[in-house]
Amino acid sequence: MSKTILEETIASPETPGSKHFPPFAPSDALEAEAAKRLAQFPDDQKRSAVLPILHHIQHHHGFLSGEAINWTAERVGIEPIKVVEVVTFYPGFRQTAPGKFHVRVCRTLSCAMGGSYELMDRLCEITGIDRDSLDPHHHPIAVSPCGTWSVEFAECLASCGTAPVCLVNDDFHEGVDADKAQGLLDGYSK
Numbered sequence: 001m002s003k004t005i006l007e008e009t010i011a012s013p014e015t016p017g018s019k020h021f022p023p024f025a026p027s028d029a030l031e032a033e034a035a036k037r038l039a040q041f042p043d044d045q046k047r048s049a050v051l052p053i054l055h056h057i058q059h060h061h062g063f064l065s066g067e068a069i070n071w072t073a074e075r076v077g078i079e080p081i082k083v084v085e086v087v088t089f090y091p092g093f094r095q096t097a098p099g100k101f102h103v104r105v106c107r108t109l110s111c112a113m114g115g116s117y118e119l120m121d122r123l124c125e126i127t128g129i130d131r132d133s134l135d136p137h138h139h140p141i142a143v144s145p146c147g148t149w150s151v152e153f154a155e156c157l158a159s160c161g162t163a164p165v166c167l168v169n170d171d172f173h174e175g176v177d178a179d180k181a182q183g184l185l186d187g188y189s190k
Helices: 005-009 016-020 027-040 042-063 066-076 078-087 110-114 116-127 178-184
Strands: 100-107 150-156 166-168 170-173
Touching: 016 066, 027 042, 042 066, 042 078, 066 078, 100 116, 110 116, 116 150, 116 178
Parallel strands: 100 150
Antiparallel strands: 100 166, 166 170
């Protein structure tokens, strides 16, 4: 049986990082959050609740699965493809499970000149991540075989004067050159 265009567009493959996140299931807390967000908008503008609902789901489930996208579309009252358009437009949304610790390395000019590509290479070397088979446009996240670590390049993280910079989950780190990669990771593996 062939996949629909929607099924082909929604990535959500299993990764070794999947074990660190609960599978998507609409909980009472999620229903309450969705109801709260939907109540903030007039009936003809309910689609405006898509972003905060998706942020909530990703925060609790690590990424946005096809089930989460379909649930959001149904809850908001729009077609699933409209939710997919949002998910694929904003680079902060993920359709695959990251590792327990997700490292986003800035690759814009100041950071690239400061060594962000070398930092990425070193992080991959330390964690055993292979980025060679990655499709960076559609699936930018690479996960370590153990599922603990994942990496991706990010666009400007707004600290050009302290390049190279990166985020580990939501923790911001400045001046992290390749020689400091092991120390950065050690701070999270304890």
